Amino acid sequence: MSLLHESIESLELKLKNKEIKPSDLVKESLDRIKATDDKVGSFITVTEEVALKQAEALDCAQEEGRVEGKLFGIPMGIKDNIVTKDIQTTCASKILEGFNPIYDATVMNKLNKENPILLGKLNMDEFAMGGSTETSYYKLTRNPHDLDAVPGGSSGGSATAVAAGQVSFTLGSDTGGSVRQPASYCGVVGLKPTYGRVSRFGLVAFASSLDQIGPMTRTVKDNARVLEIISGLDANDMTSAPVEVPEFSKIITGDIKGKKIALPKEYFGAGIDEEVKQAVLEGVKYLESQGAIVEEVSLPNTDYAISTYYIIASAEASSNLSRFDGIRYGYRSPNATNLEEIYKKTRGEGFGAEVKRRIMLGTYVLSSGYYDAYYKKAQQVRTLIKQDFDRVFEEYDVIIGPTAPTVAFNIGEEVGDPIKIYANDILTIPVNMAGLPGISIPCGFKGNRPIGMQIIAKPFAESTLYDVAYNFEQHYNLHDKKIEL
Numbered sequence: 001m002s003l004l005h006e007s008i009e010s011l012e013l014k015l016k017n018k019e020i021k022p023s024d025l026v027k028e029s030l031d032r033i034k035a036t037d038d039k040v041g042s043f044i045t046v047t048e049e050v051a052l053k054q055a056e057a058l059d060c061a062q063e064e065g066r067v068e069g070k071l072f073g074i075p076m077g078i079k080d081n082i083v084t085k086d087i088q089t090t091c092a093s094k095i096l097e098g099f100n101p102i103y104d105a106t107v108m109n110k111l112n113k114e115n116p117i118l119l120g121k122l123n124m125d126e127f128a129m130g131g132s133t134e135t136s137y138y139k140l141t142r143n144p145h146d147l148d149a150v151p152g153g154s155s156g157g158s159a160t161a162v163a164a165g166q167v168s169f170t171l172g173s174d175t176g177g178s179v180r181q182p183a184s185y186c187g188v189v190g191l192k193p194t195y196g197r198v199s200r201f202g203l204v205a206f207a208s209s210l211d212q213i214g215p216m217t218r219t220v221k222d223n224a225r226v227l228e229i230i231s232g233l234d235a236n237d238m239t240s241a242p243v244e245v246p247e248f249s250k251i252i253t254g255d256i257k258g259k260k261i262a263l264p265k266e267y268f269g270a271g272i273d274e275e276v277k278q279a280v281l282e283g284v285k286y287l288e289s290q291g292a293i294v295e296e297v298s299l300p301n302t303d304y305a306i307s308t309y310y311i312i313a314s315a316e317a318s319s320n321l322s323r324f325d326g327i328r329y330g331y332r333s334p335n336a337t338n339l340e341e342i343y344k345k346t347r348g349e350g351f352g353a354e355v356k357r358r359i360m361l362g363t364y365v366l367s368s369g370y371y372d373a374y375y376k377k378a379q380q381v382r383t384l385i386k387q388d389f390d391r392v393f394e395e396y397d398v399i400i401g402p403t404a405p406t407v408a409f410n411i412g413e414e415v416g417d418p419i420k421i422y423a424n425d426i427l428t429i430p431v432n433m434a435g436l437p438g439i440s441i442p443c444g445f446k447g448n449r450p451i452g453m454q455i456i457a458k459p460f461a462e463s464t465l466y467d468v469a470y471n472f473e474q475h476y477n478l479h480d481k482k483i484e485l
Ligand SMILES: NC(=O)C[C@H](N)C(=O)O
Pocket: 128, 129, 130, 131, 153, 154, 173, 174, 175, 176, 177, 178, 179, 313, 422, 425
């Protein structure tokens, strides 16, 4: 088994005992990227030079007995919509080609204090708009379990880099399922934290009332470790919450005796693949055997989630993306002869079709005369969706269902049909609308394509999610499986 298939905890021990050096890990990571990335396509930018330099410095520190930080020497990859100082950050868009940010996102500052090693920036749907990573301007990403399948999206590269054993962990971002759905398709652990748990400062904004950055890992404990590092109040993000950050990785017990699990009937109804449904229900049966109490509930407004999301998210996107005007960042059309043309041509040439679709939709629903009919109505429905969850959480600790209605689909199968792609998020979007934490963990296969189980909890109850997920991981463990590529 390669080092990159070991847990962060186990690597930490080896590094402390000087059995391995940070440069061994980086070398293994770079070798694996070189051997596999032309097949899976996880990376937009590989930061080989930065990684080797960091490894050299950490090798010296280790020599001197200074193995400091919770991620000392651990190889990581970051979704390309999280800004990294002096390292190209493209959001997988032509409009940001060659854009080198002048500062690090808060999550990067927090990670860097723990001494991990950055291997590069990961592919995604353009500006995180999509569910298959097929809207990237730069390249196609393939599912390591089946190269004919999409990896999911928008954090497709973040999922494949972990699944293919290219790095130990990655960060993704989740606006309507973009961490959990690719985690589900690629058989890794992906968490969307409670809205406000993690600072969004330096995450290129898509829909600010929904976006959260989340860790993608091989194991539940690795996930908890990364979350406890990146969480916390940040003066640079007024929506980050002043709540205590537990040491999640230390308090996981996996004890779920007496925990009440709710199964929403809408999450197992029409449109959900039979094998996906069965795998999740079997998983729930196992949790019941561990002492949990399982009951059926209803989340009656689930049906309205997708239409509501595409109004709210597009409205916010149309406003957020107005900053890409050819003046301030990245690409500027060479064909413009005056200011007006700079705006129009830069945006016309720089944005892809899906991004343009959302900007137009968002501008439309915010325009006077339509605001009340669409945007205001969507905000009202969002409240109803949140109230559905509030009611269930009065009695239950967690809600469980599939992460996505199906396993990964074929590359090219849905890309021409946005409505089909949007429908894949039916089980993840409501969680963003209500600001709740949700995690996807592997729970089976359909053929060679992984199935994900989603666990949802009350705001800031990530430790409850981790307990249930950790318990299940002792029973169903996918992370030892090495994928041949
Ligand atoms: N960004 C996300 O979380 C995914 C969602 N599929 C979207 O395209 O908006």
